[in-house]
Structures are given as C-alpha cells and as structure tokens.
Amino acid sequence: MKVIVLGGGVVGVTSAWYLAQAGHEVTVVERQPESGMETSFANAGQVSPGYSAPWAGPGVPLKSIKWLMMAYRPFVFWPMPDPHLWTWLVQMLENCTSAAYDRNKGRMVRLAEYSRDVMMDLRANTGIKYDDRQQGTLQVFRTQKQLDGAAQDIAVLKQYQVPYEVLDRAGCVQAEPGLGETANKIVGGLRLPGDETGDAFKFTQRLAAMAEEAGVTFMYNTRIKQLLSEGGRITGVDTNKGVLSAESYVLSLGSFSPALVRSLGIKLPIYPVKGYSLTADITNADHAPVSTVMDETFKIGITRLGDRVRVGGTAELAGFSRRLRAPRRATLEHSVTDLFPDCCDVPGASFWTGLRPMTPDGTPVIGRTGFENLFLNTGHGTLGWTMACGSGRVLADIMSDKKPDIAYEDLNIFRYSHS
The missing domain is CATH 3.30.9.10 (D-Amino Acid Oxidase, subunit A, domain 2)
Incomplete structure (x- = not known):
C-alpha cells in the first residue's frame, strides 16, 4: 500500500519506519529542510x-x-x-x-512502556x-x-x-x-x-536516514496547503510542489495537525x-x-x-x-x-x-478517523519521543490490519464524543 506521512518529526519518522518495515511504500512530506527540526529538535532528552x-x-x-x-x-x-x-x-x-x-495515566503508561520496549528492539536490531x-x-x-x-x-x-x-x-x-x-x-x-535518555534530534535524523535506505522517500521543503477529499476518502494532499496522492494518509504534524483537518469537519483537540x-x-x-x-x-x-x-x-x-x-x-x-x-x-x-x-487528557491520538484512509498519530505533548516508537508500531499494525500488541481502542479520536 502506498502511504503518505505528513510530518517529519520523531513521530512521523517512526511511523514511516514501521510502515516501511511492514512492507508499505512510504513517502514523508515535511516543510523543513531536514527531519526533526521542530519540536523534536532540542527537547528534554528523556x-x-x-x-x-x-x-x-x-x-x-x-x-x-x-x-x-x-x-x-x-x-x-x-x-x-x-x-x-x-x-x-x-x-x-x-x-x-x-x-x-x-x-x-493508565493509557499513557501502557503506551509508553510498550514504546520503550519497541525502542529497545530497534536499538538491538539496528545499532542506532x-x-x-x-x-x-x-x-x-x-x-x-x-x-x-x-x-x-x-x-x-x-x-x-x-x-x-x-x-x-x-x-x-x-x-x-x-x-x-x-x-x-x-x-x-x-x-x-x-x-x-538521549538526543531526540540525533535519533530522528539517524532513523530517517535508515528509513531512506529502506526505501522511504522524504520530500523536504514541501509546504502542505490542504487535504483534498471526496466521498469519505482523502484523494490527495495539495502542496507547494503540486498534489500528492496515495492510498492512505497519516497525519503527524504535531501542533499544526488540527488546522489541516478542520475543513474536513474533524475536531482534533490539540x-x-x-x-x-x-x-x-x-x-x-x-x-x-x-x-x-x-x-x-x-x-x-x-x-x-x-x-x-x-x-x-x-x-x-x-x-x-x-x-x-x-x-x-x-x-x-x-x-x-x-x-x-x-x-x-x-x-x-x-x-x-x-x-x-x-491533548486535554494528555494521551496522544492514534488510529482511524471518519475518513476511511486517513489515520492520526499526533498529540503526544511532552512525550513525543517517549511514545514515538510504540505509536509508530501500533499505527503500522492498525494500517496493516494486524492486531497491535497492546490495547489501542481508547487511543483514537473517537474517545472525544464531539468528534
């Protein structure tokens, strides 16, 4: 399946890595000239x-x-x-x-503990x-x-x-x-x-390089204008480099995520x-x-x-x-x-x-939306790096129709009754 990941921070890059590991054809779209240049750049390192x-x-x-x-x-x-x-x-x-x-807190610890284990496996398998x-x-x-x-x-x-x-x-x-x-x-x-502990920026940059070696395409200096939709599906991403299309789309734009989906009627409380x-x-x-x-x-x-x-x-x-x-x-x-x-x-x-x-409840928003081919992996607050590997793995499993290793149903946007 061809997937476009919107956002090249630590959450977007880990999403791309695990989607590629699951066999998908992945493109990451990022407005900055490199990955990890926004919130992932100089966080607390935990x-x-x-x-x-x-x-x-x-x-x-x-x-x-x-x-x-x-x-x-x-x-x-x-x-x-x-x-x-x-x-x-x-x-x-x-x-x-x-x-x-x-x-x-139960939701957050569950995801974060799983994410730490996934990161340990990544480190052992790749030497990052x-x-x-x-x-x-x-x-x-x-x-x-x-x-x-x-x-x-x-x-x-x-x-x-x-x-x-x-x-x-x-x-x-x-x-x-x-x-x-x-x-x-x-x-x-x-x-x-x-x-x-560690440097999230170094982690993001090095994982992006590994993902590129694994076949992921990174489109840097690419500004996202809007998502195009028709009949309950996303049909493309309008950018300053033209309209990009795929079979599925992942939104990992951090604080900029809500504005992009607001016109679609999705109220993302971030x-x-x-x-x-x-x-x-x-x-x-x-x-x-x-x-x-x-x-x-x-x-x-x-x-x-x-x-x-x-x-x-x-x-x-x-x-x-x-x-x-x-x-x-x-x-x-x-x-x-x-x-x-x-x-x-x-x-x-x-x-x-x-x-x-x-998010108001501290838990990120991961999983499906009301649009059948639009997925979310965003809203991680201060814990983007702590939860990144686990979130990316959970999302890749959901998108690959594989049951994730942890309970995930209460992580999606539908926990907010007005969405």
Missing part, C-alpha cells in the same frame, strides 16, 4: 515511560495559580481571544478529576546511536509534601509493574553523585531504573504548549547528572547527553509564538545551577523553544 502522566489532574487548577505566582514559574499563561485555546482549556479542566487522571544512556531517571522532591504526593503515581506504577525506587536524600546522592553538594535542598526522590530548553557544554563531569534528574518544584528535566547537559521544561500557553523569553531562560538556569552548580557552561548555553502538541 525516554520516561514511568513519568508518563497527564498534566490534567486533581488539584491542578489551584496549583496552576500558585505556579503563576512563583518567581521562577513552571507555568505561564497569556490570555488570547482564541476560541480553540478556551475550548481546549475547558476540556482539560474536565479531566482534572481523580477518575480521569487514573484513566489517562543517539547519545543514549540506559541508567534510569530520578525525580527529586524539595518538600515532604511533594514526596507524599507521589503516592498516586506510585500506585499506577505498581499496577503496570513498572520498576521504581523511593529514595531518601542519601539514596538520591548515591544515584546521582552530582547532587552531593546540594543534597540539603531535597528531601528524597522517586527513581525509575527502566527509563532512558493545542500548542510552548516549552523551552538550554543545551550547555559540561565543564565539570563529576558535578553533572549521570542521567536525568527531574526537578519537581520547577517541572524541569536536567539530562546528560554525552558531553552536554540539556535542561528542558516550563509550559507556556502563548499560541504559536516562538518568541524566546528571558524569564523562561532564567527559570531553566536557576534549576540547573541550584542542583548542579558549576557542572556546565550555563552562560554559553544555547536557548531554544518548541511547540508541544498537547
């Missing part, structure tokens, strides 16, 4: 199935008000007259219940390298209240048999010796030994949540993180990527703005220098921002 959790949860509305008042804010909101923003916010608030949180480390991740808590609040997440980890360790201060330092000088600033942590990162050269390896340390207070991940440190986080609702804001950089700098002083060249760090495609 493959963290155990930390897969929706942002919507009990107490989040009140917490968000507190976050907005912090000197180093993990959450920033710019009110705009955008009806899509307000609709998305209402849907997110509807998911801020204990029942919804448990349901959504991307500054990867398999040394777990550590979430550090600065207050006892935060440590006590991890109980709900731990219950889900137990349910899905995800290995974990609750550590005291000394245990955190043993796992991450670079915290030795600042251990007095934390009370404990939650370590997930099965989580991994909104961009802007994230930021710093990438700094390591200057003192002994004081740098071994893997990833997640600073629960500021919602920031500090990750070792070879001879660099990636500091990623913050959530800013600012539409499609790509403006690099100095206060966001200050938050990232504060977190890394507070926990790992002198570990890296923070003043010389590169500063980046990307748009995370977030």
Whole structure:
C-alpha cells in the first residue's frame, strides 16, 4: 500500500519506519529542510515511560495559580481571544478529576512502556546511536509534601509493574553523585531504573536516514496547503510542489495537525504548549547528572547527553509564538545551577523553544478517523519521543490490519464524543 506521512518529526519518522518495515511504500512530506527540526529538535532528552502522566489532574487548577505566582514559574499563561485555546482549556479542566487522571495515566503508561520496549528492539536490531544512556531517571522532591504526593503515581506504577525506587536524600546522592553538594535542598526522590535518555534530534535524523535506505522517500521543503477529499476518502494532499496522492494518509504534524483537518469537519483537540530548553557544554563531569534528574518544584528535566547537559521544561500557553523569553531562560538556569552548580557552561548555553502538541487528557491520538484512509498519530505533548516508537508500531499494525500488541481502542479520536 502506498502511504503518505505528513510530518517529519520523531513521530512521523517512526511511523514511516514501521510502515516501511511492514512492507508499505512510504513517502514523508515535511516543510523543513531536514527531519526533526521542530519540536523534536532540542527537547528534554528523556525516554520516561514511568513519568508518563497527564498534566490534567486533581488539584491542578489551584496549583496552576500558585505556579503563576512563583518567581521562577513552571507555568505561564497569556490570555488570547482564541476560541480553540478556551475550548481546549475547558476540556482539560474536565479531566482534572481523580477518575480521569487514573484513566489517562493508565493509557499513557501502557503506551509508553510498550514504546520503550519497541525502542529497545530497534536499538538491538539496528545499532542506532543517539547519545543514549540506559541508567534510569530520578525525580527529586524539595518538600515532604511533594514526596507524599507521589503516592498516586506510585500506585499506577505498581499496577503496570513498572520498576521504581523511593529514595531518601542519601539514596538520591548515591544515584546521582552530582547532587552531593546540594543534597540539603531535597528531601528524597522517586527513581525509575527502566527509563532512558538521549538526543531526540540525533535519533530522528539517524532513523530517517535508515528509513531512506529502506526505501522511504522524504520530500523536504514541501509546504502542505490542504487535504483534498471526496466521498469519505482523502484523494490527495495539495502542496507547494503540486498534489500528492496515495492510498492512505497519516497525519503527524504535531501542533499544526488540527488546522489541516478542520475543513474536513474533524475536531482534533490539540493545542500548542510552548516549552523551552538550554543545551550547555559540561565543564565539570563529576558535578553533572549521570542521567536525568527531574526537578519537581520547577517541572524541569536536567539530562546528560554525552558531553552536554540539556535542561528542558516550563509550559507556556502563548499560541504559536516562538518568541524566546528571558524569564523562561532564567527559570531553566536557576534549576540547573541550584542542583548542579558549576557542572556546565550555563552562560554559553544555547536557548531554544518548541511547540508541544498537547491533548486535554494528555494521551496522544492514534488510529482511524471518519475518513476511511486517513489515520492520526499526533498529540503526544511532552512525550513525543517517549511514545514515538510504540505509536509508530501500533499505527503500522492498525494500517496493516494486524492486531497491535497492546490495547489501542481508547487511543483514537473517537474517545472525544464531539468528534
């Protein structure tokens, strides 16, 4: 079957790879000159199935008000007259219940754990390298209240048999010796030994090259104008290079996905949540993180990527703005220098921002639509790389009329009653 994948980020490229492995003829359409140049370019560097959790949860509305008042804010909101923003916010608030949180986290952990296993197979079978480390991740808590609040997440980890360790201060330092000088600033942590780290951009670029060797065609510098349809089927993709046609189509455009299908009557509840990162050269390896340390207070991940440190986080609702804001950089700098002083060249760090495609319930949208030959693989939020391999494999199985290895029915768009 001839398939066109729209989007060349980590989700689009993994979709193309697994579709090609299933025997399909695949073309990837991407507006950038290379793959992985958008949200996949400089993310936090984590493959963290155990930390897969929706942002919507009990107490989040009140917490968000507190976050907005912090000197180093993990959450920033710019009110705009955008009806899509307000609709998305209402849907997110509807998911801020204990029942919804448990349901959504269960979906996310299921997919993320499967994705990590698929990625391990890919690494074993291909030898792909991307500054990867398999040394777990550590979430550090600065207050006892935060440590006590991890109980709900731990219950889900137990349910899905995800290995974990609750550590005291000394245990955190043993796992991450670079915290030795600042251990007095934390009370404990939650370590997930099965989580991994690495450079998502390197991964995406190298997998794209492998996919090309396997027969996938990549059309870069190609701007998508609209999807053409007739009689409940997509008939083509109108681009600046003409109309492209295939038997089936996959939408993996991240935050830009909803606009493309809106004219088809598909209401895809995805909104961009802007994230930021710093990438700094390591200057003192002994004081740098071994893997990833997640600073629960500021919602920031500090990750070792070879001879660099990636500091990623913050959530800013600012539409499609790509403006690099100095206060966001200050938050990232504060977190890394507070926990790992002198570990890296923070003043010389590169500063980046990307748009995370977030759904109201945190779960990506994968599978069929009301159009028989249009499929979705989008809306992964902060977990695009964590879930990419599993999502691509699940989608390829669905499109190949093969039953996926995990339950997938609750991942499609039909879980939203108005779609």
